[in-house]
Amino acid sequence: AQSVTQPDIHITVSEGASLELRCNYSYGATPYLFWYVQSPGQGLQLLLKYFSGDTLVQGIKGFEAEFKRSQSSFNLRKPSVHWSDAAEYICAVGAWGQNFVFGPGTRLSVLP
Amino acid sequence: DSGVTQTPKHLITATGQRVTLRCSPRSGDLSVYWYQQSLDQGLQFLIQYYNGEERAKGNILERFSAQQFPDLHSELNLSSLELGDSALYFCASSVGQGAEDTQYFGPGTRLTVL
Numbered sequence: 001a002q003s004v005t006q007p008d009i010h011i012t013v014s015e016g017a018s019l020e021l022r023c024n025y026s027y028g029a030t031p032y033l034f035w036y037v038q039s040p041g042q043g044l045q046l047l048l049k050y051f052s053g054d055t056l057v058q059g060i061k062g063f064e065a066e067f068k069r070s071q072s073s074f075n076l077r078k079p080s081v082h083w084s085d086a087a088e089y090i091c092a093v094g095a096w097g098q099n100f101v102f103g104p105g106t107r108l109s110v111l112p
Numbered sequence: 113d114s115g116v117t118q119t120p121k122h123l124i125t126a127t128g129q130r131v132t133l134r135c136s137p138r139s140g141d142l143s144v145y146w147y148q149q150s151l152d153q154g155l156q157f158l159i160q161y162y163n164g165e166e167r168a169k170g171n172i173l174e175r176f177s178a179q180q181f182p183d184l185h186s187e188l189n190l191s192s193l194e195l196g197d198s199a200l201y202f203c204a205s206s207v208g209q210g211a212e213d214t215q216y217f218g219p220g221t222r223l224t225v226l
Contacts, residue, residue: 044202
């Protein structure tokens, strides 16, 4: 069965520190991989996506993610976190003609 | 602002009732997706329409139905409501129908079933 796991329910980092959010997936087809951010009371905003090619993907707001096929992972990173990055981060997997599967999300808190 | 609008923002109703949620996609987008987000189940894909036709179906209950109209707006109908249907319902839209098309999410409708 298709699934996405995000092992960390809640992460707290200090402003200016680096960040890595983990995402692992189980998907039969060649997946398309996405990271979304959701602020409280808001819809989801796409941070970045991977379909093929270079396994290091750059996104908006200074985020990047690396696809590692051997580890079935698509971890999200940011070198220096800002207080405005506090939000819920959701990893998702999809494929042509197939349904999207979303991870449970990781809530990021940022300490001043 | 994603350009996707959803009405109403909040809806409070009783068990057994029926409600309709409305979504207007971004200008030029032909696909509309519906999602349910609850605390215990996370974000779940319900259904996708592309240019008026049902394109993909996810974990949508038989008590729920949707349609996309000629002007491309979409409605999600929820009937015989149960307490467990309380959730945030998101609509998203995209230009095309493939997974590679960026989906733009609306602000959601928060449904509370009492």
